[in-house]
Amino acid sequence: MLHVNLQRTVLALALLITACTGVLRAQDGNRQQTPNASSGSGIPASEQGVQSAPQVLTVVHRLNGLKVLRVMRRSGAQVAELDKDFIRAPVSHTTITAGLALGDGHLVVARLEQAEVEVDADAAPAVSMERVSEADSTNLLVVGRNGQQFAARYVGLDGSTGLSFLQVDGLTLPLMRDAAEERLQVGQRVRLCAPEPASRAEGTATAGTLYLRVGEVEGEIALIARTPSGKIARINVRASHLSRAIVGGLALDEAGDIIGIVESNRGKEARIIPLAAVRLAAERVMARRGSVPRPWLGARGRELSASTIAQLTSVGWKRAKAAQLVSKGQGILLTSVDPATPAAVAGLRAGDIIERVDGRELKGAQDFSLMLDEAGGRATIRLMVLRPNRAAPLAFTVKLEETLTPAARTQMAEASAGHAQVADPFISRGAETIMLSQKAAANLGAQGGRLVVFVQPQSAASRAGLRAGDVIESLDGRALSETGLRPTIILNSPAQRTLGIVRDGQRLKISLP
Amino acid sequence: MEAMNCKACRIEIEESETSRSLSVEARHHTETCLPCRALRDEHLALTQLVGSLEPVAAPSDFDLRLRARLAATAGRDQRRSAWLRLAPGGVFSLAGGAAICLLLLMLAAVVYRQVSLTGSENMRPTGVVSKGELKTDGSQAGSKDATQTPNRTEDYLATGGATGVRNHASGGSPAVGGATSSSPRVLRSGALSAAAKRDVVASGAEKIISSDSAVYNPPPLITPTAVYNPAVDPVPSIALPVRSSAQPMAFFLKGWGGASRTVPLKLVTFGSEMLIEQSEETRAGALDASDIW
Numbered sequence: 165m166l167h168v169n170l171q172r173t174v175l176a177l178a179l180l181i182t183a184c185t186g187v188l189r190a191q192d193g194n195r196q197q198t199p200n201a202s203s204g205s206g207i208p209a210s211e212q213g214v215q216s217a218p219q220v221l222t223v224v225h226r227l228n229g230l231k232v233l234r235v236m237r238r239s240g241a242q243v244a245e246l247d248k249d250f251i252r253a254p255v256s257h258t259t260i261t262a263g264l265a266l267g268d269g270h271l272v273v274a275r276l277e278q279a280e281v282e283v284d285a286d287a288a289p290a291v292s293m294e295r296v297s298e299a300d301s302t303n304l305l306v307v308g309r310n311g312q313q314f315a316a317r318y319v320g321l322d323g324s325t326g327l328s329f330l331q332v333d334g335l336t337l338p339l340m341r342d343a344a345e346e347r348l349q350v351g352q353r354v355r356l357c358a359p360e361p362a363s364r365a366e367g368t369a370t371a372g373t374l375y376l377r378v379g380e381v382e383g384e385i386a387l388i389a390r391t392p393s394g395k396i397a398r399i400n401v402r403a404s405h406l407s408r409a410i411v412g413g414l415a416l417d418e419a420g421d422i423i424g425i426v427e428s429n430r431g432k433e434a435r436i437i438p439l440a441a442v443r444l445a446a447e448r449v450m451a452r453r454g455s456v457p458r459p460w461l462g463a464r465g466r467e468l469s470a471s472t473i474a475q476l477t478s479v480g481w482k483r484a485k486a487a488q489l490v491s492k493g494q495g496i497l498l499t500s501v502d503p504a505t506p507a508a509v510a511g512l513r514a515g516d517i518i519e520r521v522d523g524r525e526l527k528g529a530q531d532f533s534l535m536l537d538e539a540g541g542r543a544t545i546r547l548m549v550l551r552p553n554r555a556a557p558l559a560f561t562v563k564l565e566e567t568l569t570p571a572a573r574t575q576m577a578e579a580s581a582g583h584a585q586v587a588d589p590f591i592s593r594g595a596e597t598i599m600l601s602q603k604a605a606a607n608l609g610a611q612g613g614r615l616v617v618f619v620q621p622q623s624a625a626s627r628a629g630l631r632a633g634d635v636i637e638s639l640d641g642r643a644l645s646e647t648g649l650r651p652t653i654i655l656n657s658p659a660q661r662t663l664g665i666v667r668d669g670q671r672l673k674i675s676l677p
Numbered sequence: 678m679e680a681m682n683c684k685a686c687r688i689e690i691e692e693s694e695t696s697r698s699l700s701v702e703a704r705h706h707t708e709t710c711l712p713c714r715a716l717r718d719e720h721l722a723l724t725q726l727v728g729s730l731e732p733v734a735a736p737s738d739f740d741l742r743l744r745a746r747l748a749a750t751a752g753r754d755q756r757r758s759a760w761l762r763l764a765p766g767g768v769f770s771l772a773g774g775a776a777i778c779l780l781l782l783m784l785a786a787v788v789y790r791q792v793s794l795t796g797s798e799n800m801r802p803t804g805v806v807s808k809g810e811l812k813t814d815g816s817q818a819g820s821k822d823a824t825q826t827p828n829r830t831e832d833y834l835a836t837g838g839a840t841g842v843r844n845h846a847s848g849g850s851p852a853v854g855g856a857t858s859s860s861p862r863v864l865r866s867g868a869l870s871a872a873a874k875r876d877v878v879a880s881g882a883e884k885i886i887s888s889d890s891a892v893y894n895p896p897p898l899i900t901p902t903a904v905y906n907p908a909v910d911p912v913p914s915i916a917l918p919v920r921s922s923a924q925p926m927a928f929f930l931k932g933w934g935g936a937s938r939t940v941p942l943k944l945v946t947f948g949s950e951m952l953i954e955q956s957e958e959t960r961a962g963a964l965d966a967s968d969i970w
Contacts, residue, residue, distance in 0.1 A: 224917065232942065235952055241928035244939045257952060258945045277949045311915040358948060362914030374945055375914040409947035428949070461970040499968075529968065536970060574969045 219338040220378045220414050221263035222307040222359045223274040223316070223330065226255040230632050231281040233617040237588065237598045238280075238571070243615065246604035251633055255303070260376065261412030262358045263306055263330070264422060265337035266446050272306050272316060272337065273442055275412035275425055276328040279321050280569050281618075283455045306332050309378070322445035323458030323568050324537040325437050326427065329449045340414075342439055343421035345396055348388060354401050356381040356426060356434060358413030381405060381413075386433060397534065399424060399436035406434055435530075457566035459536040459543065460573055462505020467528045468517060469493035479515035480552035495519045495550070496532050502577040510562040512549065519557060520548035541566025572596075590614065593676055594623020595630055605635060609669040613637040613644040616665075628676045631667065638664035681706040686713045690720050928953055 227235070229251040233243065250256055263274040276282070304316040316330035360379035369375065383403030391397045401415060406429045415423040415436045424436040448456045466475075468489060476486035476497065489495070496518045501507045518526055521535045522545055539545050547560045567573040576591050590597045597614035605612045616634045619625050630636075636644060640662050661676045681702040689703045690713070699707070699717070707714040927939050940953045 222915065232952065236928055236942075239951070239953065241953060243928060245927040257942065260945065260947050277946075307915055307917065309915075313917075360947060361945075364914070370916070372918055374917045376917055377914045408949045408951070411949035413948065426948075459970075464969050466968050532970060571969050 219265065219309070219340050220357045220359075221265060221272060221274075221309075221337065222376060222378070223261050223263035223272065223276065224305040224307060224313075225259040225261070225276050225278060226303040226305070227257045227259065227278060227281065228303070229253050229256040230617050231278070232257045233598050233615065234281050234596060235278050237596055237617055242599040242601070243604045244601045246600065246607050248607040251608075258374075260359050262378070262414050262425075264414055264425065264442070265339050266443070267450075269336035269339055270332055271319070271446065271450070272330045272332055273327050273425070273446060274330065275326055275427065275437075277411065279326070279328040280572070282318050282328070283321050283568050304330055306330065306337070307376075308337070320449040320452065320455040321568060322449050322456050323541075323566075323570075324456070325441060325445045327425065327437065327442060327445050329446060340416075340420070340422045343417045343419075343423045345438070345440065348385065348396070348399070348417075348423065350385050350388060352385045353418050354383050354385055354423060355416045355418070355420075356383060356401065356403065356406075356410055356413045357416060358410050358426070360409060381410060383434070395440060396438040397441075398530070399438055401426075401434045401436055402432055403434065404432060406432055410434060455568050457541050457568045458570065459539060459541045459564040460505075460567040460570050461507045461536065461562065461564060462502060462574060462577055463498050463507040463512060464500040464574065465496045465498040465518075465529075467493075468495045468497050469528065471497050475499075476515075481515065482552070485552075489517065489550070494528075495526055496529065500578070502574070505574070505577050506562055506565050510547075510560045512547075512560060512562070515552050517550040518547050519550055522546055523548075536564065539564065588614075590616075590625065590636070593625045593628075594620035595625035596620075597636060600635065605637075608635050608666060610635040610637045610666040611643065613666075624677050628663075628674050630663070630665070630674060630676070633667070635666040636663050637666050637671070683710060683713055686710070687716055690717050693720075 233251075236243075247253075259276065259278050261274050261276060263272045265271070266273055304318055305313045306316045307313050314332050314335055316332050319329040319331050321328050357378055357380050359376050362375040362377040364375050381403050383401045383406075385399060386402040387398070387400035388396060389398040389400075399415070408429065410429055411426050411434075413426045415426060415434075417423055422439055424438045425442055427435045427437045429435070445456075471490060473483060473486045473490055476489060477483055479497070479499070481489070498507070498512060498514055498516045498518065500514050501512050501516075518532070520526055521532065522539070524535065526532055526535070536545070542564060544561060544563050547562060548557045549560055550557055572591075575588075576594075588597055595616050596618040597616050600608070600610070600613060600615050602612055604615075608615070614636045616625075616630055616632050616636060618632055619630050638644060641664070663674050663676050665672050665674060681700075683706070686703050686706045689699060690707075693699055707717050927941050943950070943952055946952055
């Protein structure tokens with residue numbers, strides 16, 4: 165009897181243990197399913213974890229006075245007031261944008277709006293970059309999400325994308341995961357992350373200190389343009405609130421994986437440089453260990469869709485044909501072609517309408533830039549062009565050149581050609597100058613004139629010994645002033661000129677070939 | 678008077694101290710009933726015997742030993758009672774015993790697991806959260822273990838090691854991380870609103886190294902005493918010193934039409950913001966790279 169009872173007891177205990185194990189397994193299962201069930205987003209739990217902590221870096225680009233003036237020169241401004249210490253101040257302006265760690269975590273890519281001032285236009289990249297790296301290494305900071313700052317070294321600018329690459333030595337920055345390109349689709353939600361100023365409670369802010377945080381704008385993919393090979397060439401994101409501050413920000417999907425970098429914005433749409441293009445740019449820059457120039461045609465123009473009938477008739481088109489072309493709205497109208505540029509050498513001229521590039525139909529300005537970038541610097545392209553008073557399209561073969569700063573290069577060409585709109589007469593000699601007001605010039609010890617903000621290496625100005633920071637007070641003994649002598653025509657002549665300059669308060673004379 | 682029976686008489690004899698304390702009825706009954714009389718005589722003799730004995734002193738530890746004996750006896754009785762109930766054929770059936778065992782085992786197992794989970798989370802250093810966790814108030818957990826060490830480190834730095842995180846999702850008082858925090862609270866990312874994510878992303882330390890440093894300084898370990906104070910700091914942020922010249926610089930803008938004005942230089946710009954206020958005059962004289970190839 166006792167034996168039978170013992171067997172029953174053991175059997176009952178075994179059944180109990182089995183039941184308890186089942187209960188615990190079911191409990192575990194419920195726990196693991198809870199996050200997905202609660203979020204309702206369909207994103208796996210592992211991916212949701214990334215969403216909350218995108219590794220958006222902050223890149224701080226600090227400009228000294230001369231660099232600021234160089235930027236302002238290209239903005240068409242003249243100096244009205246200038247503190248005499250402004251030029252020597254290590255930081256006169258700060259530009260802030262987002263950054264993304266690439267490669268092994270030591271390379272940071274950012275779209276620095278003022279990157280042009282870090283590179284010497286069209287100079288030998290290796291030489292210029294080495295010089296810039298040593299001189300200006302403290303002007304680039306990479307700030308982690310915890311506020312830690314690290315000095316960065318400028319590696320190079322990719323001319324095609326406008327992306328800058330920085331090296332951060334001694335620190336491995338956190339990497340982000342790539343968004344699956346094949347999963348991207350129109351209508352998909354996107355997060356645009358970029359640094360922005362953070363408000364502080366009254367009385368808690370410290371003077372001279374800027375408080376930042378990484379802000380976020382939500383939008384959705386409005387356009388995905390693919391290359392013939394199926395790769396993403398361009399992504400447009402539509403968002404309700406976009407400003408110029410978002411340029412350079414990182415585009416992330418809902419899981420926090422990186423889609424690309426904001427290249428520009430117009431209205432409620434932001435244009436994204438796809439991550440694949442970013443990585444290609446990184447390969448180009450790292451292969452050279454310096455900046456990679458972009459193709460240069462040497463012409464100004466505008467989209468035909470953005471042109472008016474009057475603008476076409478002003479360059480030789482008949483009204484009826486102009487109306488027809490504007491209605492069609494496809495192509496690029498060349499508004500100016502300066503001598504000695506690749507466009508001019510090929511025979512292009514103002515009024516021409518570029519209709520096709522290497523057999524591919526041209527829709528707009530962005531398409532044209534993309535096609536030139538795909539062709540690459542020093543490439544030869546074939547253009548189909550419509551010309552006033554010509555019934556059939558004309559074919560032109562253009563040998564492209566390359567430059568880091570197409571705008572500056574074109575302006576230099578315009579200056580050399582004696583273009584009336586050139587505001588900087590010394591650009592044709594390789595010097596970038598900006599007009600000073602009397603008060604600003606007085607702070608630099610001059611009576612007036614133009615301040616040299618940059619000297620192109622190996623240019624005539626460089627060979628003459630002109631330096632950034634000099635004030636050109638006179639030309640051939642005649643004073644330069646805001647309302648006085650306009651030296652454009654004089655400088656266009658081949659004769660050697662004598663410049664009266666003020667350097668560190670001392671008056672000097674140099675000969676400009 | 679009613680005659681007493683034997684049973685009632687014997688009870689009264691047992692409870693009485695002497696025969697003199699018996700009732701009239703009991704005394705009358707014993708007069709006529711021999712067995713009851715014998716019982717009365719025996720009880721009386723025993724009482725007299727006990728009364729004739731000398732007083733006996735109890736040992737000094739009698740009380741203690743008595744209590745210990747009582748306690749031991751009570752425990753043995755209880756164990757014996759339980760076994761008796763569980764034993765086959767005992768007071769309770771086997772089914773009843775099985776049900777009790779089932780409940781006890783389930784309760785013990787659940788309690789054990791809860792204790793072990795709590796213990797593993799408490800093992801983390803203060804402020805450390807797994808990848809995918811954000812410190813704020815307690816919602817359901819959806820833990821994702823950190824598989825990338827750098828990210829984990831960055832998460833730590835950003836989400837609580839130094840500053841703590843403000844919780845917009847709950848709308849309540851912000852959580853405060855670091856050493857002064859009473860207990861780090863955990864919220865899984867899935868429950869965060871966009872506003873909360875913005876602030877979480879922005880969290881960062883207030884302490885920074887000199888911006889003048891051109892030499893790489895290894896990142897110091899987070900000081901858990903650096904705590905974001907929500908009472909005085911509405912948004913956790915990165916502090917960045919911004920220096921400028923002694924006097925602001927102004928620019929003279931002159932359009933091609935001759936109109937001109939003076940505008941100040943912005944000390945800081947974000948993204949592609951203009952260094953000076955954008956205007957028609959500026960655009961007229963500016964290089965627009967978008968129409969240059």
